[in-house]
Amino acid sequence: MISGAEIMVKCLEAEGVSVVFGYPGAAICPFYDKIYDSDIKHILVRQEQNAAHAASGYARCSGKPGVCVATSGPGATNLITGIATAYTDSIPMVAITGQVRSDLLGRDVFQEADITGACEPFVKHSYLVSKTEDLPRVFKEAFHIASTGRQGPVLIDIPMDIQTNEIEEFVYPDSVNIIGYKPNTKGHAIQVKRAIDAIKLSKRPLIVSGGGVLSSGVKLQFQDFALKTRIPVISTMMGIGVMPSENELYLGMLGTHGKAVANRALHEADLVIVCGARLGDRAVAAPHQMSENTTVIHIDIDPAEIGKNVKTEIPIVGDMRNVLDMLVENIGDYTVPEQWQETVKTWKKDLFKTPPVFDGYVEPRTLVGHLSAMFRSKAILVADVGQNQIWCANNFRIREGRFLTTGGMGTMGYSIPAAVGAKFARPDRDVIAICGDGSFQMGMNELATIAGNKLNIKIIIMRNSRLGMVRELQDKNYNGRHSATILQGDPDFLTIAEAYGIDCAEASSNEDAENIIKGIVDSDKPFILVCNVYPDTPSI
Amino acid sequence: MQYTLSILVENQAGVLSKISGLFSRRGFNIDSLAVGVTNTPGVSRITIVANGDEYVVEQLEKQLNKLIPVIKVKRLNNDEFISRELILIKVHCAAAKRAEIIKTAEIMQAKIVDVASSCVTIEYCECANRVNTLIDLLKPYGIREIVRTGTVAIDRGTASVSV
Numbered sequence: 001m002i003s004g005a006e007i008m009v010k011c012l013e014a015e016g017v018s019v020v021f022g023y024p025g026a027a028i029c030p031f032y033d034k035i036y037d038s039d040i041k042h043i044l045v046r047q048e049q050n051a052a053h054a055a056s057g058y059a060r061c062s063g064k065p066g067v068c069v070a071t072s073g074p075g076a077t078n079l080i081t082g083i084a085t086a087y088t089d090s091i092p093m094v095a096i097t098g099q100v101r102s103d104l105l106g107r108d109v110f111q112e113a114d115i116t117g118a119c120e121p122f123v124k125h126s127y128l129v130s131k132t133e134d135l136p137r138v139f140k141e142a143f144h145i146a147s148t149g150r151q152g153p154v155l156i157d158i159p160m161d162i163q164t165n166e167i168e169e170f171v172y173p174d175s176v177n178i179i180g181y182k183p184n185t186k187g188h189a190i191q192v193k194r195a196i197d198a199i200k201l202s203k204r205p206l207i208v209s210g211g212g213v214l215s216s217g218v219k220l221q222f223q224d225f226a227l228k229t230r231i232p233v234i235s236t237m238m239g240i241g242v243m244p245s246e247n248e249l250y251l252g253m254l255g256t257h258g259k260a261v262a263n264r265a266l267h268e269a270d271l272v273i274v275c276g277a278r279l280g281d282r283a284v285a286a287p288h289q290m291s292e293n294t295t296v297i298h299i300d301i302d303p304a305e306i307g308k309n310v311k312t313e314i315p316i317v318g319d320m321r322n323v324l325d326m327l328v329e330n331i332g333d334y335t336v337p338e339q340w341q342e343t344v345k346t347w348k349k350d351l352f353k354t355p356p357v358f359d360g361y362v363e364p365r366t367l368v369g370h371l372s373a374m375f376r377s378k379a380i381l382v383a384d385v386g387q388n389q390i391w392c393a394n395n396f397r398i399r400e401g402r403f404l405t406t407g408g409m410g411t412m413g414y415s416i417p418a419a420v421g422a423k424f425a426r427p428d429r430d431v432i433a434i435c436g437d438g439s440f441q442m443g444m445n446e447l448a449t450i451a452g453n454k455l456n457i458k459i460i461i462m463r464n465s466r467l468g469m470v471r472e473l474q475d476k477n478y479n480g481r482h483s484a485t486i487l488q489g490d491p492d493f494l495t496i497a498e499a500y501g502i503d504c505a506e507a508s509s510n511e512d513a514e515n516i517i518k519g520i521v522d523s524d525k526p527f528i529l530v531c532n533v534y535p536d537t538p539s540i
Numbered sequence: 541m542q543y544t545l546s547i548l549v550e551n552q553a554g555v556l557s558k559i560s561g562l563f564s565r566r567g568f569n570i571d572s573l574a575v576g577v578t579n580t581p582g583v584s585r586i587t588i589v590a591n592g593d594e595y596v597v598e599q600l601e602k603q604l605n606k607l608i609p610v611i612k613v614k615r616l617n618n619d620e621f622i623s624r625e626l627i628l629i630k631v632h633c634a635a636a637k638r639a640e641i642i643k644t645a646e647i648m649q650a651k652i653v654d655v656a657s658s659c660v661t662i663e664y665c666e667c668a669n670r671v672n673t674l675i676d677l678l679k680p681y682g683i684r685e686i687v688r689t690g691t692v693a694i695d696r697g698t699a700s701v702s703v
Contacts, residue, residue: 116554120561125608128553145608179703180550180611304602 001166004132005030008096008163009038011139014172017067019043019058019424020096021051025071027111028098030163043424043453046445048075050417052082052153054446056091057421060404061380061429063217065092065146066421072098073111076157077118081411083153084122088408089238090215092151094142095123099159102130116157124152132165136172144176149183150302151215183301187318192326195273195297195314199331202271202295204340205231208254208283211238211407212276212300216320222275223247225328230336232344234262236277237393237407245372245397249344252351255283257390257539261347266290268343274298276320279309280408299323352395355537362513362531364388364462365395368434370510372397374517375430380404380422384415384435384443387468390539392434401429413442416459420446423455430521431456437463437487447500456524458517461493464533472539497528504528542571543597544589544616544623544693546701550609551577551584558607559586568592568600572625572668574690580703583611589668589691614701616693623693626665628653629675632682633660641681648674659684667691 002010008031012020019041024032035042045051048070055066066086070079076097086093099105100112116126125145127138135158142154199205213222219242226233226249233243234254243250252259254266266272266284272294277283284290290310297314298306306315316323357363368391372379383392383405396403404422406414419433435443440461450457471485497504503525507513513531520527549555556575563570572589592600597615604613633641638660645652645662648670654661664674668691675686695701 117557120554120558121565126554130553178608181608302606304599304606308599 001168002170003030003034003166004135004158004163005034007132007135007167007170008139008158009034009040010170011136011172012040012067013038015139015143016064020067020069021045021054021058021421022069023048023051023071023075025075025098025111027072027100027160028069028075028096028163030160031069031096031098031158042069043420043449045417045420046448048078049082049413050420050443050446050449052079052086052093052095053411053414053417054421054424055093055095056082056086056089057382057404057418058425059092059421060214061402061422061425065094065143067094067096069096070098071111072100072115073113075111076115077113080119080122083119083155085406085409085411085414086153087122087124089406090151090211090408091153092146093153094146095153095155097155097157098163099128099157101161102159103161105159116155119155122153123155124150126155126157128157129159129162132162132167135162136170140173141176141178145178145181149181149185184303184317185301185319185322187299187316187323187326189326191314191316192323192330195316196327196330198271198295198297198314199229199231199273200334203337204269205271205273205336206265206269207231207233207273207275208266208277208279209233209235209239209242209275210277210279211236213239213242213320215276218321218324221321221324221328225324225331228328229331229334230341231273232265232336232340234265236279236283237405239277240393241398241401241403244399246399248348251344251347253393256285257282257393259351259394261350265344265347269294271295271297274300274310276300278305278408284310357510358534358537360508360532361534362462362507362510364391364531364533364537367510367513367531368392368395369397370514371432371517372399372401374514374521375432377401379430379432380419380426382415382419382422382431382433384433384439385410385412386436386439387472387537387539388434388436388439388462390469391462394540412439415439416443416446416450419457419459420449420455423457430458432458432460434460434462436468437461437465437490437493438467440493441490444496447496447502450526451500451502455526457526458520459526459528461528461530462533463493463530464535464537465490466535468535468537469539471535493528493530502526502528504530506530506532508532541593541597542589542591544587544621544691545601545604546614546616546693547586547588547604547610548578548612548701548703549584549586550611551582552609555584555609556586558609559588559604562603562607563590563600566599566603568596572690574692576692578702583703585701587690587692611703612701616695620697620699621693621695623667623691624665625668625671625691626663626689627671627674628687629662629664629678630659630684631662631678632684633658637681641678644677648677650674
């Protein structure tokens with residue numbers, strides 16, 4: 001005989017899960033009792049939301065679904081923001097929650113919450129398991145759904161009695177058969193041909209790369225396609241890192257907080273190839289205006305994204321990997337007309353500018369710009385949300401590494417837990433988390449996770465004692481009335497770091513900051529650098 | 541523009557809330573909704589009548605298709621399908637008016653299913669337009685209660701929406 005809880009652990013093992021992030025509680029105790037004996041590493045976070053963010057960071061760097069675990073009621077509801085973040089950012093994740101006993105469901109007993117109901121709008125799919133026998137199938141389906149098609153979070157809610165009941169034997173299914181879920185991954189040959197014809201006719205083609213290119217794991221093939229055809233590339237927030245920042249074809253991030261040259265390129269292009277991007281309002285503020293003189297080719301695994309925000313002439317539904325193969329196969333010797341190539345070259349010169357320095361402060365954009373060269377080339381940078389996100393998105397010179405941030409949901413407090421997840425996925429790589437003093441205080445409870453697991457994560461706090469992004473908005477749209485954007489009562493972050501036993505330092509100039517960083521890049525210990533930033537430093 | 545969607549779903553817990561939630565979340569209203577089992581075990585059909593422009597309908601079809609328990613979504617083409625609603629109407633009926641009401645029901649091919657001293661109950665199964673006509677005809681007598689199902693619809697000819 002085997003219990004439901006043991007089956008849960010065996011399912012995770014069968015899926016090749018080596019680490020889960022979670023926080024225990026009464027309703028998930030049977031599972032915790034069994035994972036105690038397993039080889040699966042359980043990382044205890046300090047708040048459930050961070051378990052989901054850590055799973056997100058892990059998933060993005062490992063290419064496998066991240067797993068997070070929480071108990072019923074408040075444990076489960078704390079997960080919601082993390083699940084919603086993964087949903088908007090299309091991150092593969094399996095969230096497991098304990099639930100009160102089946103016979104008590106609906107009676108509002110202690111720590112009961114309808115979590116499958118509450119998560120409905122934020123999950124790709126969810127299960128409330130009603131029989132122990134169903135567990136293997138449910139886990140198999142959950143991992144399949146999370147990691148195929150447009151990736152996303154799947155929630156499995158498991159009542160306590162389902163975890164404790166025993167059944168005869170554990171058999172993990174080899175395959176899944178979900179009649180209503182057969183994602184179309186192959187691009188339509190006729191549409192691809194239309195796309196090729198349109199590209200060949202265009203004078204000023206442009207690629208907009210989104211997170212879909214990274215989800216498909218085809219970064220290098222994508223780069224080959226761009227380099228071969230010489231089609232310039234701009235990216236969305238989620239697509240940053242698809243091209244190395246210094247590549248001559250790359251013109252930066254588009255949108256309201258992006259690079260002027262990227263937006264200019266989008267405006268002047270006569271053909272735009274959108275690759276795995278939603279093109280939300282921050283990317284293209286007035287999408288209906290874009291396609292009047294521009295032919296739009298939209299490649300996406302999710303048919304619902306095509307034509308949702310931008311009018312599309314040539315839709316291609318499919319996995320980037322397959323569609324890219326088809327494009328490469330059929331594009332022949334096509335290269336972009338000389339004139340457009342020359343224009344792109346002149347724009348490229350304007351991509352990175354040196355911002356003015358304020359005495360006695362660190363200039364964050366310059367520091368982020370120099371950061372990549374100080375770390376190893378495959379470094380993973382995790383940016384939080386706020387001005388720090390924009391500084392990082394526009395100035396980090398990504399080489400072979402990754403840029404992680406929440407471009408869709410924009411959840412403050414993402415960077416530190418996501419960096420924890422990234423480090424577990426890629427212990428061999430440098431992992432840097434950059435946050436503001438506002439977002440740091442939303443994620444800083446995870447310093448305990450970092451200290452407890454001796455994780456080599458370098459944290460840079462851009463301290464301006466303001467909620468800079470909102471403050472900037474207030475300056476622009478609300479007559480400079482700084483309502484609730486001045487952070488009063490902030491602790492001394494150095495003392496906080498010391499309390500966790502984490503080495504730390506403070507910098508008030510770029511020279512200081514860079515010297516400190518150079519001194520710690522080779523250390524295998526975590527570090528916190530507090531940079532004092534001038535409060536009026538703009539985002540862009 | 542009014543449109544009719546015929547949706548085949550896996551008959552599992554929460555599927556109806558997933559579908560109705562999708563409508564409300566995106567700000568689309570449902571005019572009528574009907575659910576019933578099909579000839580395939582475990583598969584139910586949901587028929588939804590709603591309003592919206594072409595963009596809205598296309599988005600809805602795509603979003604519905606993304607739901608895991610949804611097997612198939614088809615928008616039924618105008619005038620190429622048969623639709624029916626079932627209605628039970630309880631009409632106030634003084635003895636003097638009884639013959640008149642029965643005559644009206646006969647003309648509309650509706651059925652009197654219950655008679656009491658001061659009211660009659662009429663059963664009618666027709667498309668939404670004819671159902672509305674009957675209601676209008678009966679209004680002057682005083683309607684006490686209406687019970688109406690959502691619209692169900694099926695393609696004309698050989699076309700079908702099946703698993």
